[in-house]
Amino acid sequence: MKQLIETIVKPLVDFPEDVLVESFEEESRITYHLTVNKTDIGKVIGKQGRVAKAIRTVVYAAGSSQHKKIFLEIGE
Numbered sequence: 001m002k003q004l005i006e007t008i009v010k011p012l013v014d015f016p017e018d019v020l021v022e023s024f025e026e027e028s029r030i031t032y033h034l035t036v037n038k039t040d041i042g043k044v045i046g047k048q049g050r051v052a053k054a055i056r057t058v059v060y061a062a063g064s065s066q067h068k069k070i071f072l073e074i075g076e
Contacts, residue, residue, distance in 0.1 A: 004062055005034060005072070008055055013040035029069040032059070038076045045074065 002021040010016040015037040024031045036044050045052045056072050063070040 001030075001032065001059065001063060001070075005032060005055070005059060008058065009034065009036065009044060012043050012051070013037065014043075015040055025068075029071060030063070030066070031071045031073060033073045033075065035075055041074070041076050 002023060005021045006019055009019050013019060013036055018035075018037040018040070020035040022033045022035070024033070034044070043051070044055070046054075052074055059072050060070055
């Protein structure tokens with residue numbers, strides 16, 4: 001899942017080397033924390049959050065086979 005998130009996000013940003021995805025697994029959920037360069041945060045979120053929503057939709061669909069809730073947090 002980390003690789004999928006990186007594959008989606010890296011072409012969107014100016015500093016792909018700063019893209020970092022960390023995962024935190026708990027009993028009933030997995031949280032992925034996406035960190036990008038400060039100047040790229042707007043590109044990842046998009047106008048009215050459309051890009052972030054699209055990324056989350058793809059991640060949730062890919063993770064639907066796992067029987068845990070998946071969350072994606074975006075930050076700098």
